[in-house]
Amino acid sequence: MTLKISRDKYLEDLIGRMHNGLIKVITGLRRSGKSYLLFDIFKNYLLEHNTDEKHIIEMSLDQRKNKQYRNPDIILEYIESAIVDDKQYYIFLDEVQMLEDFEEVLNSLLPIKNLDIYVTGSNSKFLSKDIITQFRGRGDEIHVFPLTFKEFMQIYDGDEYHGFSEYVTYGGLPLVATMKTDEQKIKYLKNLFEETYLKDIKERYKIEKLQEMEDLIKVLASAVGSLSNPSRIADTFKSSLKSDISMNTIKNYIVYLEESFLIHEANRYDVKGRKYIGTPLKYYFEDVGLRNAKLEFRQMEETHLMENIIYNELRARGFQVDVGMVEKKEKNKKGFYEKKRLEVDFIANKGSNKYYIQSAYSLLTPEKVQQEKNSLLNINDSFKKIIIVKDVIKPQRDDNGIAGISLFDFLLEENSLEL
Structure with a gap:
């Protein structure tokens, strides 16, 4: 280096x-x-x-x-x-x-x-x-872990906004961060995936149909930030890839990817019921640059990549991170109450500290603000509730005690969750 x-x-x-x-x-x-x-x-x-x-x-x-x-x-x-x-x-x-x-x-x-x-x-x-x-x-x-954004900015020659554009595209592997051109970074990440990670997995687990493993990685990469499970993935293989790969094979391949630290599983937690739900759950990539390389740097939806980066940052800070669910009763059009499930992007636990966190790329309209707050407003405990937004804002709290902080403050300030 x-x-x-x-x-x-x-x-x-x-x-x-x-x-x-x-x-x-x-x-x-x-x-x-x-x-x-x-x-x-x-x-x-x-x-x-x-x-x-x-x-x-x-x-x-x-x-x-x-x-x-x-x-x-x-x-x-x-x-x-x-x-x-x-x-x-x-x-x-x-x-x-x-x-x-x-x-x-x-x-x-x-x-x-x-x-x-x-x-x-x-x-x-x-x-x-x-x-x-x-x-x-x-x-x-x-x-x-690969470099956090704060570590990445130690060697990035530019401001944090251009730096984040690089980071969200090419990730935080230290050698990539030192490379000067896009061509170098793209070639390195793609070769590293093919010649190192996949070869290691193939040799250890004696996988014969490596194409199915590659297809699975692409499916998982496309689904970052979305709820998934082996059954849904099998359906995707059948409908989109015309493949009859079994659910057991998918489960095994996911374990292999997790054991090699390429992906990580975020379990789903029922906040009010205080219990884990099981499937569906979410999968995040340990490095977003590797995720992007596997998709040929297409499907660069920054909302999902921002969520992946927040997840990795929380884990790098030592938090156990789950995705949350809150049930709320709402009247339907016929006037009857029905249960509605609201998603909490992250529940971060470390010792006696707990944070409920929403990832929001932008809060440009009152409707979007309310949408992000809905799940947090239905959590009836005293732990801190936070919305992290890509927009540049000053740390603030609303009348309900929900804090809003900028993504850059969150990533660059060590104690940002206490702001």
């Missing part, structure tokens, strides 16, 4: 986990900056805080010159021979999945009291969400 991007949240995450007796496992989408975080940002922190460089044992296992260290006995001997005193040592292993029996190697290192262990990995085997179970409960995961 030629330009320096500070990733303070993740550095703080690593600092807070130092010497906790667990294996720090840095997970995330490929090319999201895991190696840079460990080998540049965190290493520099250790050196600046008086760690002797000889006490940092680092190994990039994907490099040809280190091929011999992929043997578990050789690397164990190397690490143990490098520990020559009782002072604190740090071990960094990059692309640890290339190490044979890496789970056994790491579990063998854990009993060494003056050794603090940090690992990253990039193929689909390592990126599986259940990797922590491989370490028998002794792993501590730090999930690295």
Whole structure:
């Protein structure tokens, strides 16, 4: 990475986990900056805080010159021979999945009291969400997201409005953010999807009909921000693609995409009933640039992309994010009351904090304002209710306590939800 991007949240995450007796496992989408975080940002922190460089044992296992260290006995001997005193040592292993029996190697290192262990990995085997179970409960995961908009703006040479236009189109993969031309970015994102992510998934899960997986990704990309489920997707395959792909296959493929961190599932929650509904639910892409690349940069509806970006931002801030539903009784034309379901775009939970959030590209008419407020007005608890709008507005609250903030304030201010 030629330009320096500070990733303070993740550095703080690593600092807070130092010497906790667990294996720090840095997970995330490929090319999201895991190696840079460990080998540049965190290493520099250790050196600046008086760690002797000889006490940092680092190994990039994907490099040809280190091929011999992929043997578990050789690397164990190397690490143990490098520990020559009782002072604190740090071990960094990059692309640890290339190490044979890496789970056994790491579990063998854990009993060494003056050794603090940090690992990253990039193929689909390592990126599986259940990797922590491989370490028998002794792993501590730090999930690295692509750049947030605030991180992106550290290196973007321009104002936040032009910056957002770039970000909503090409996403936040760090290398993409450093590229100068549209052609470079488009080629990189499309090749990365085809030559890296899809190949990893194909090899791990031994998928024979890769075209069905590609078609599924396109269907999910087109449906960002919309309620969906495997049954609806199967209907789309049948009607639009003339394919008889089974629901079980669709379910399995969605799991594979989730385990590789390409997409994430947002469950649906009944606010008044205080329970999860199940399907339908929503799927969001971990990086909108990859989503756009899969659709050949067509279908660039900024309302849905803005919603995806807000979802990713909330998750990057450590929130558990669901999509909400509120029931309201309304009179129909015949004068009878009937139940109407209103959607809450996001319910963000972290500890005792909860926020109900609507994403609105624009609020140009009173009707649109009322439409966005309807679901929030029917939630009868004291947690904060917020509408995030693309329009530039000052943070404000209406007579019902519903807050309105600009998308740019939300993305660029760390404590924006408290404004």
